[in-house]
Amino acid sequence: xxxxLMSLHRCCQRSALLLVARRxxxxxSASPPPLHTRLLLFLTQRFYDMExxxxxxxxxxxxxxxxxxxxxxxxxxFHGSDIAAAYYVLNLKGGFRFVGLSxxxxxxxxxxxxxxxxxxxxxxxxxxxMSYSVINYTGLVNLEGQRSLRTLSFRGCPEVDDxxxxxxxxxxxxxxxxxISHCPRITxxxxxxxxxxxxxxxxxxxxxxxxxxxxxIIILLEEMLPQCQITASGYNLSLSQEEKMEQMQEQxxxxx
Amino acid sequence: MLACRRLHANVRTARGLLSSxxxxxxHPGPRGSTVPRQSLHTxxxxxxxxxxxxxAQLAAVRKKAAEALPGSGWSxxxxxxxxxxxxxxxxxxxxxxVGWSIAYWLKQKERVQGxxxxxxxxxxxxxxxxxxxxxxxxxxxxxxLPENILLSLASADxxxxxxxxxxxxxxxxxxxxxxxxxxxxxxxxxxxxIMEQNYSTQRYAGAKVSLLSPTQLKEKFPWINSDGxxxxxxxxxxxxxxxxxxxxxxxxxxxISMGVIQCCGEVTDFxxxxxxxxxxxxxxxxxxxxxxxxxxxxxxxxxxxVECAIxxxxxxxxxxxxxxxxxxxxxxxxxxxxxxxxxxxxxxxVYVFHCPDGPGLDTPFLVDYSGVYFRREGLGGNYIAGASxxxxxxxxxxxxxxxxxxxxxxxxxxxxxxxPAFEKLKVTSxxxxxxxxxxxxxxxxxGIHPLVNNMYLATGFSxxxxxxxPAVGRAVAELILDGGFKTLDLSGFNFKRxxxxxxxxxxxxx
Ligand SMILES: Cc1cc2nc3c(=O)[nH]c(=O)nc-3n(C[C@H](O)[C@H](O)[C@H](O)COP(=O)(O)OP(=O)(O)OC[C@H]3O[C@@H](n4cnc5c(N)ncnc54)[C@H](O)[C@@H]3O)c2cc1C
Numbered sequence: 174x175x176x177x178l179m180s181l182h183r184c185c186q187r188s189a190l191l192l193v194a195r196r197x198x199x200x201x202s203a204s205p206p207p208l209h210t211r212l213l214l215f216l217t218q219r220f221y222d223m224e225x226x227x228x229x230x231x232x233x234x235x236x237x238x239x240x241x242x243x244x245x246x247x248x249x250x251f252h253g254s255d256i257a258a259a260y261y262v263l264n265l266k267g268g269f270r271f272v273g274l275s276x277x278x279x280x281x282x283x284x285x286x287x288x289x290x291x292x293x294x295x296x297x298x299x300x301x302x303m304s305y306s307v308i309n310y311t312g313l314v315n316l317e318g319q320r321s322l323r324t325l326s327f328r329g330c331p332e333v334d335d336x337x338x339x340x341x342x343x344x345x346x347x348x349x350x351x352x353i354s355h356c357p358r359i360t361x362x363x364x365x366x367x368x369x370x371x372x373x374x375x376x377x378x379x380x381x382x383x384x385x386x387x388x389x390i391i392i393l394l395e396e397m398l399p400q401c402q403i404t405a406s407g408y409n410l411s412l413s414q415e416e417k418m419e420q421m422q423e424q425x426x427x428x429x
Numbered sequence: 430m431l432a433c434r435r436l437h438a439n440v441r442t443a444r445g446l447l448s449s450x451x452x453x454x455x456h457p458g459p460r461g462s463t464v465p466r467q468s469l470h471t472x473x474x475x476x477x478x479x480x481x482x483x484x485a486q487l488a489a490v491r492k493k494a495a496e497a498l499p500g501s502g503w504s505x506x507x508x509x510x511x512x513x514x515x516x517x518x519x520x521x522x523x524x525x526x527v528g529w530s531i532a533y534w535l536k537q538k539e540r541v542q543g544x545x546x547x548x549x550x551x552x553x554x555x556x557x558x559x560x561x562x563x564x565x566x567x568x569x570x571x572x573x574l575p576e577n578i579l580l581s582l583a584s585a586d587x588x589x590x591x592x593x594x595x596x597x598x599x600x601x602x603x604x605x606x607x608x609x610x611x612x613x614x615x616x617x618x619x620x621x622x623i624m625e626q627n628y629s630t631q632r633y634a635g636a637k638v639s640l641l642s643p644t645q646l647k648e649k650f651p652w653i654n655s656d657g658x659x660x661x662x663x664x665x666x667x668x669x670x671x672x673x674x675x676x677x678x679x680x681x682x683x684x685i686s687m688g689v690i691q692c693c694g695e696v697t698d699f700x701x702x703x704x705x706x707x708x709x710x711x712x713x714x715x716x717x718x719x720x721x722x723x724x725x726x727x728x729x730x731x732x733x734x735v736e737c738a739i740x741x742x743x744x745x746x747x748x749x750x751x752x753x754x755x756x757x758x759x760x761x762x763x764x765x766x767x768x769x770x771x772x773x774x775x776x777x778x779v780y781v782f783h784c785p786d787g788p789g790l791d792t793p794f795l796v797d798y799s800g801v802y803f804r805r806e807g808l809g810g811n812y813i814a815g816a817s818x819x820x821x822x823x824x825x826x827x828x829x830x831x832x833x834x835x836x837x838x839x840x841x842x843x844x845x846x847x848x849p850a851f852e853k854l855k856v857t858s859x860x861x862x863x864x865x866x867x868x869x870x871x872x873x874x875x876g877i878h879p880l881v882n883n884m885y886l887a888t889g890f891s892x893x894x895x896x897x898x899p900a901v902g903r904a905v906a907e908l909i910l911d912g913g914f915k916t917l918d919l920s921g922f923n924f925k926r927x928x929x930x931x932x933x934x935x936x937x938x939x
Binding site: 227310335336338339342360361363365368369371386389390394396 | 665667790791
């Protein structure tokens, strides 16, 4: 009786498995060993397959971002660092303005852009708008040579993180305006790195989901960059007000 | 990219086919899609509860029968389930950040999954005495030796991409709570030329450091009293502090997820074979080879010998005790066998204090030429400070008690001199930890011991082991699996320098 049931059970299982074994994502179907070893192999590896798939897809995504942010050495060598920087900005669907020119060069939403910028060889960039682009830490090297950059916007950039902010010190002599609002990966630890940007006049840190106690942070930032006007909207200020009070009370306790 | 999308679509259809119930308790994957995880037999719609019950009963019967068979693992005595395995390829002694980093990198570098069987033995899973969790958590590039600078750069790079290295599927991403606040070293007239030399070494190695005159210093940090400062060097990138616990845990979790076996117990002895060889100078030396490691279980007399091919000594401040078990340092003085591992525990105090008027968000990790250091801790006006005592006044190391007079006498005066706001402060707590102090030259000792040809050393980091752990782990894994350093040449840090009395002196020791 039980043996009979067992075979039935196995049969059911096998039919279920067969359905699966036809899926092209099985890694074990490449070589043709007998069916049952194949199934066994498949069973043991099935779980890893899913994990592998997931990790592959995120790896692939990472690689695409990394490729977009590669160092434009070819453009650097043949057109100089200014054109390379401009080309990089446009490729990431950003926009920029050359020093001494009023017109902005921008890529349209499909990533197409006008090649006229090639006519402005050796003109540094003054304003760069990279908002909602995939610029990251490695991509920033393409802007490294820009000594006249006054305005930078990284609003809503998913790859901008604390390490990125720490690298912005390379613009410390010229940068006056910085927009890092809506960047999901920025935390308090990165905002401390803005201390090097002593020439900053305007800073937008609105809606950063990664920072805790924004009220206190705004005060500390104002203290650290006294010349700078700080915009910080999108925070529940009543809450941060409360936190501020708590903080002050704590400080008083510490003093007494 | 396209192929990848198609695969995803397939996964989705597969879910529709296989599982009838909703998928619960899962985090969405990186692309926001959930993926079926349950095994096939809960999902098949062809079966009903009757078969399920039957199956469970049958499984129970089968299990009982198998257990009763002679030659099975079953015995009437209960075995300790935490015992380490009887055999392993590599045993890492010490589950601090260095030990777990090595374990991770060994797994990372293996070519086939499960190629090397790695066991990490840690005597104290709560880490009450481990240096890792008692450290100040700082990382800097401002060293005088190129090796140390490169180790820091490589480790910073690792931490920047920490989630690519240590992210575990279906777990929250690792957040090291890195504070990008930089280190600020102050030099007096006497040491300014050394600072300049160090600066050029650091720039040459690729570190982003800048020199500040006293005026520039005052301009940048108005809260500093620049009296007596001749030169300052200030790190712009890759410097700051982070949470040591998070790094240790991330290494541990990732390594375990990759198949490293964690075991709680103390290594108390080794079994080894001895071969006598003669050096060209005519000296007879005993070459040893470890056969097995004796792991004593906590709070019991039970122990387990673990046969292994390679042992890694990453026991931090107490690594020389392990070396002694192998007879290292017990031979006649002046011979190879008589040279001990020069690593000893040195107690260092860290004081937490509160000062509401102290410096703010721009506070770096400041290291004064008096040896006193401090940094910010959180945002609420809290700071931590410490200093290394004079060689002659090393505190007793039998416990981790804190000497509060040390703060009053040695730390506060120079601290308040440097930052006048600190004249008014209140110490709120304090702790002590052991430096894994290398008395020979205050640098790590990395590589094989010349007399024990399967014991690798990774110890003696003297107050900068935490920040170097990612790169050191990679280096040791390369030594073991590739037979030599591949990415960073750390051969200068091997044990031979101690035998040859050629110190690699690091001048920036905090
Ligand atoms: C106060 C203080 C401040 C510091 N600040 C910094 C800093 O700012 N930056 C920095 O980079 N570094 C710092 N350090 C140094 C750093 O903490 C150490 O260099 C580093 O943690 C060493 O790691 P480890 O894994 O080798 O040692 P540990 O973390 O000590 O780990 C060794 C482990 O081995 C175990 N063990 C020992 N013997 C045995 C045995 N026989 N069997 C089984 N297990 C055993 C121990 O229980 C321990 O858990 C500081 C240290 C101290 C004390």
